[in-house]
Amino acid sequence: MTKANIIELLNNVKNGTTSVEEAVLCLKKEPYTDLGYAKLDNHRGLRQGVAEVIYGAGKTSEQVLGIVKTLVENSDSPVLITRTDEDTVNLLKSGIKDKNISYDANCNLCIVGDMPPKTGCGHILVATGGTSDIPVAEEAALTAEVLGNEVVRLYDVGVAGIHRLLDKLDDIMNASVIIAVAGMEGALASVIGGLADCPVIAVPTSVGYGANFGGLSALLAMLNSCASGVSVVNIDNGFGAGYQASMINHIKENS
Amino acid sequence: MTKANIIELLNNVKNGTTSVEEAVLCLKKEPYTDLGYAKLDNHRGLRQGVAEVIYGAGKTSEQVLGIVKTLVENSDSPVLITRTDEDTVNLLKSGIKDKNISYDANCNLCIVGDMPPKTGCGHILVATGGTSDIPVAEEAALTAEVLGNEVVRLYDVGVAGIHRLLDKLDDIMNASVIIAVAGMEGALASVIGGLADCPVIAVPTSVGYGANFGGLSALLAMLNSCASGVSVVNIDNGFGAGYQASMINHIKENS
Amino acid sequence: MTKANIIELLNNVKNGTTSVEEAVLCLKKEPYTDLGYAKLDNHRGLRQGVAEVIYGAGKTSEQVLGIVKTLVENSDSPVLITRTDEDTVNLLKSGIKDKNISYDANCNLCIVGDMPPKTGCGHILVATGGTSDIPVAEEAALTAEVLGNEVVRLYDVGVAGIHRLLDKLDDIMNASVIIAVAGMEGALASVIGGLADCPVIAVPTSVGYGANFGGLSALLAMLNSCASGVSVVNIDNGFGAGYQASMINHIKENS
Amino acid sequence: MTKANIIELLNNVKNGTTSVEEAVLCLKKEPYTDLGYAKLDNHRGLRQGVAEVIYGAGKTSEQVLGIVKTLVENSDSPVLITRTDEDTVNLLKSGIKDKNISYDANCNLCIVGDMPPKTGCGHILVATGGTSDIPVAEEAALTAEVLGNEVVRLYDVGVAGIHRLLDKLDDIMNASVIIAVAGMEGALASVIGGLADCPVIAVPTSVGYGANFGGLSALLAMLNSCASGVSVVNIDNGFGAGYQASMINHIKENS
């Protein structure tokens, strides 16, 4: 059942040919595979445009392998595993022979399958305040790439040397979506938000010390941004930012 | 200087015909009007696609009138004043005779000028968990409308009666962007985020009592949403959500 | 002295045959064994219907063994040791020869003695939002089982894929008590609370990262649940939830 | 459609005569009335055993009247309105002539309709630490009574004068469920939890000052209770405690 089918179905609902209840029934047939310890959502690709993403933390290597195997049997899309580790990746490599498996140890992110072609209406800019924010930024950038986006990276442009940022004004003004990754006082999001005319997704990082309180200072600052058009994801949640940025960048295809 | 001029200019920067420094100079000529107590940004319409928005709280009625007057002299766009009050609106009505001035006392939002035509690639869905979240939702909805978006409202569909939400599945699946407004435990954002395949902007509200701590419970819940594709704005910040939703909904025109 | 004796005694208090003071005296005879480092409450089985539970954290293996030995000499009920470890279990196995000793390394819970028969007026449903919440859920489930309850497990039914939960509607509607275990935004408790017509005990877990703050986000969300009939125990406190669920499920026998 | 019908339906699901999807359809017919600002859940009585409860705070008097009217047309059950005020009650009295309407100004709780007969397997004990906790306790007690429970009140038995509590040992040991309402250090829940052999629902109150932080001290204390069998509802949430206590007290009828 393709996206087009779904849209047709829902249009039928709108014009009364199909009842809501019938539509729900259609949508719910065979919706997931039950592995016991996890229930895999086979329709999610339809419903949200990408394959299941696996949050690796708190799962054993064996559980991850089991989930990935089921997913690659049901779909050709690449599979993204966040917060995983070298041991799990090695197990995947020995268990799944016919897929490319790459791993970025910097941000603990593994990709099973090939990178898709670049689609989307523009490019996504990923900016960081400092060098230490790069792992979180890479989680965002790789997530966006595996979901079919062109990504431009702009690292170490924090507000304590504002001319480094101003020098890249054209990168900022040309982006479709911007992901602003910063720890400490998180001011990067506000400054970029004031310069850009596209949505800015702010990612607070836990980089810093003292009254940083594990990223709380950047989180609060970003939530209180005086610039319009800024929204925020959880501390260190590069994945979430990359995922939503991709949704925004693909909005033309979805509606 | 129109948006097209800016893009041409930046392209010249890219291909080397114009230096970055020259471009900055072009962009910075006559950039604002200085009223003493406020510096109005005349180019913001260019840079961000809409006229200056006035955050009414903490400004005297006279200051608001002075700012609005300057803005309507420089642009035909409608002016949005958030967190204002009846007295200020009355002063605006007596000081600005040739503009429509409407006021929603429910969410303390005033609009000077006419509503623009609906543009954007789809519609924005604004959903609330309960009846008490409606004022914040209206701030978001009216903001989106004044920025040229079609808005669909879906109120009182909180997760304690999940079938009320499921019954509106087609509204959720047809939206370009969804704004999920909820207080208490803020679960609405996660449930909608799991059903939708478009970006969800979550707005925590300060509705509730006890260990709600002025909206903190909903804020934390939304930041920790297990659904991908959800980002969050500040507590009760309907304006911020409406503004970013409009940016997303107009992304085709910008890039 | 059995429960029936106690009730008779208290009835005598009510009708005046026995004074309150005499009753207190009766109840307080030989009430505990003093081991020096711990005072074991021999009457607790009477007073609360089960044997003493040992909170293993912060006690040495020798102290645990000492306590268990005293308990098994005074009662035939199984003994539950929470938050213990493999070393302690091995010491117990070598020190107590005539009892079955089982250990679940996943949730660090040890049971000395045999599982009792299933009593109680119905079954207890234990549900989790994700795979990572399973250890806390198992602490709850095993606790309930050792206290004589039938337990149904329903794992990985978090709200980001709400149809997985809806598919199990009959499990939810048939339960006597439900234990909802979830980290992150803790929305599972509200959604289940809205669907069920039995008491729901919510257990926030420390699963998550960033602004999760060790389970605080789920705790606050659950306390602020918009569904009626939900109460909350401490973060990761599977034992407490299992214990209270058992009390509720056995309410017919107690009053 | 009665409870018995629902159970039959679900049994058919279990034994395969009816599919899950068909059952969902049955359950979802005509499920709510849409008032625009609120969606009233007509089936909730079936699903949860009582009529809709109205959380009065944040709703206008007119909205409350509209909701109550719709509810009393669909059901004979009494309607409970929490956190309301005298003005709303007067409007209700002039708008609904054929129902008893009572109001407890102490805890801002209004009941439309007659008190139901006492059902349930035992009585519910409501205890408070001090005199100032009484309004929250009354919200719990009246909620339990309107849901068909016998309630015993035991006020001002705080732990600083422990013999006042011990003197009422028989009330504690005879209860089916206990609601322990206390502010300040919230120790009442632990002491009662240690004495009772039935479930204890703890309600922290915002009574106190200084480092009480609006009830946080009692909330944390109750969550960390060293007594087993204690769960907690939100600060000052007497309604939630009364509602869950009633569910527990009626458990024999439900399963």
Add this chain to the structure above:
Amino acid sequence: MTKANIIELLNNVKNGTTSVEEAVLCLKKEPYTDLGYAKLDNHRGLRQGVAEVIYGAGKTSEQVLGIVKTLVENSDSPVLITRTDEDTVNLLKSGIKDKNISYDANCNLCIVGDMPPKTGCGHILVATGGTSDIPVAEEAALTAEVLGNEVVRLYDVGVAGIHRLLDKLDDIMNASVIIAVAGMEGALASVIGGLADCPVIAVPTSVGYGANFGGLSALLAMLNSCASGVSVVNIDNGFGAGYQASMINHIKENS
């Protein structure tokens, strides 16, 4: 006893002509006037270079008058009263006839006596992020002026329109000390700190809403500033910033 006397005395301590104990005795003669409810420090002018400052909040009008009278009898320096009100100022005006008394109702600050001549090695720049921060900024600016400093004001230059700030680069680079006053995300301090080569004193304000938590967001952001050379005073503490800025600006005279 002048400052020169004190320095001579301490040099004598250094070279052994005077013992530490003798020096303490010299310094402690007649050190304060006891009014019962307050102990006025007559030597503070010597020790810290200015007359006693009166924190007006929490003192009655009569107490303030009593303190001011005592101070003007002992010194010719102007007296600064912070956090006071119109009633107190009127009482001062009727009780002290031979002194100029001015009052800024905007920041509740009163000055008794004449403004001193401008001394100090340069000027102090006071900048604000928005219009709403002006009252706190004026408390800082007037404090600095009454302590003999030249003050330059630069208001509404927040980072959401960074070119407004960059346009004033020469004001920033010419200052001796900068006071950066901002609410919301408090990014102004970091951006100015990165541009300036003089000390920056950051003042968080309680301006904002939602997860601003009364100025906490700006406070944490400023403490975590990625720019070197920034220190922070308490939320809304314009006085403290103006006072320390004056100390820094007069450092040449002190050592």
Add this chain to the structure above:
Amino acid sequence: MTKANIIELLNNVKNGTTSVEEAVLCLKKEPYTDLGYAKLDNHRGLRQGVAEVIYGAGKTSEQVLGIVKTLVENSDSPVLITRTDEDTVNLLKSGIKDKNISYDANCNLCIVGDMPPKTGCGHILVATGGTSDIPVAEEAALTAEVLGNEVVRLYDVGVAGIHRLLDKLDDIMNASVIIAVAGMEGALASVIGGLADCPVIAVPTSVGYGANFGGLSALLAMLNSCASGVSVVNIDNGFGAGYQASMINHIKENS
């Protein structure tokens, strides 16, 4: 210079024979030994009745040895070292040959010198809620003993089994001072405070998990105790409680 000398001196100050300044001089002669990294207060024994106590955490073994050596040369009183470790104790044993050195590894407390005779007007009762609170309680008890107090220990009498505490009513009513040590909900302090007629010093411990937040729950509960006569020291600060309890128990000698 003995205590008697000091009192005589201060009386002379009172009756005018000696000026305050002269008295300060007398008191300040040779007041400390400067070791570079630490300044040892030789008069503290006079001023506070005991020898210097060494807070061992954050000091190297060599620094501790250096400090102890200086102290034992200046006084015969025992020296107490808190938060130390086995390595430091071994170094002390090899460096100081003529003193008894004992070490309690349970609470990391070392005593150099002999236990003094029991003085004080009564005995100090040290009670704990559970077995896990014993290390903190021992820090309090040993501190009190080394300062010359008789100590009675009453461990594992937490409020979840209130009859264990009531059984020791005479210990509670006979004490001069009580130290109540408890984690979790910290209710022990309130219950003892309501039973006793002597001062109670409450020590919150970091024992517990979940929303315990490192002892915050017990701390807040104890500060909000509904019993009069209870004061609180820092989390896990057994030393502070033992020290103040000794001061109270020796009050007859001091005034």
Add this chain to the structure above:
Amino acid sequence: MTKANIIELLNNVKNGTTSVEEAVLCLKKEPYTDLGYAKLDNHRGLRQGVAEVIYGAGKTSEQVLGIVKTLVENSDSPVLITRTDEDTVNLLKSGIKDKNISYDANCNLCIVGDMPPKTGCGHILVATGGTSDIPVAEEAALTAEVLGNEVVRLYDVGVAGIHRLLDKLDDIMNASVIIAVAGMEGALASVIGGLADCPVIAVPTSVGYGANFGGLSALLAMLNSCASGVSVVNIDNGFGAGYQASMINHIKENS
């Protein structure tokens, strides 16, 4: 039954002539009067040495009058009502004719009956950091006086002018107990704690602004005092400090 009787009784328990249970019975006869909304503890005078204290906040004037009447009928001791108001005092004056009734509007404290003679082993010193802390200090001082203590007041001796405090060294060194009342950074407790050789009870006040957080800054500072011998009561809890100080000052009589 006097204190002597109690001690005799408990000694009999110790030597075996009387069992614990018999003693409990003796102590529990007729222990309180039940007013419905409050349970008055008639034995508290015996158990804790003073009459019941009434916490006025949250009680109606009529409830306070009812409680006071019952108390004065059972005892000749003065009755202390804290946190009350002028209306309640007027009602007391018209309802109780034969007792002196005084009221301090500054700290909202009312005393019914005559001040007792000064007993206790020494005097209590009450010190404040500033003028604004005086109301809390007076609550402490009057509480101590009504419990039979001599009180010395030492106000406005905060650490920013340390010589004002040093000048009163003899007051500090002569006290039996010291109550140190301070807001803001609460440093007064540490400085006094370092100078005194008697117990210091610290009372944080909510005086201050900004990051004071309603007294939290002073509370944390006092809990973390580097001086030994300091314990802390709740924010603004002058009564608690005065009560415990009296207990300490009367310790000779109790043991």
Add this chain to the structure above:
Amino acid sequence: MTKANIIELLNNVKNGTTSVEEAVLCLKKEPYTDLGYAKLDNHRGLRQGVAEVIYGAGKTSEQVLGIVKTLVENSDSPVLITRTDEDTVNLLKSGIKDKNISYDANCNLCIVGDMPPKTGCGHILVATGGTSDIPVAEEAALTAEVLGNEVVRLYDVGVAGIHRLLDKLDDIMNASVIIAVAGMEGALASVIGGLADCPVIAVPTSVGYGANFGGLSALLAMLNSCASGVSVVNIDNGFGAGYQASMINHIKENS
């Protein structure tokens, strides 16, 4: 381009010979070196008077070496690396042969190049409350020294033994700037702030335990200091304090 050039340029801006835009162009030529993972600011020496400081935490040894090499090629100023470790220092020593490289393992601070001559208008006093605060104090002191300041150290002068501090009154009164480093209750800043007539920069440290919350107690206390002239940097941020102190001490040269 020297400072004098910059001032001339800006004066030309002021008198109109040069436009703001031209000045910005001049200042921005060749402003940084891009290393990919970091952007080095070559002009910072001009703009802020010292070479780039490297925050070592979160950078690999290779990245630090790369940055240092680039910096020493562009300038003769010493380079300061904070929060680094022995491995990185060894790599620096093998990679940079012609520079002095010193390392203080106590505070993890490395200096590449020679200490500059002492300039500045006076000396900087660095004081600590206790022995455990010394590492943070050394970070401040060494930072100040590498920036060309004379530093006086005054360690272990905490307020619990106030005479140790008073004994050094001349050091305090002679300083240009004071850095007060303290953990626990942070009272040192207030006491020194009350004695000194120069700016005091307070550094809270994370030294302490219990309700210290990682330095929060000292941070809040210092922000709420009752002494004027005190500002605060982040917890444990010795570098920030040393840096700003140097700016203040060199103010004569800058303006």
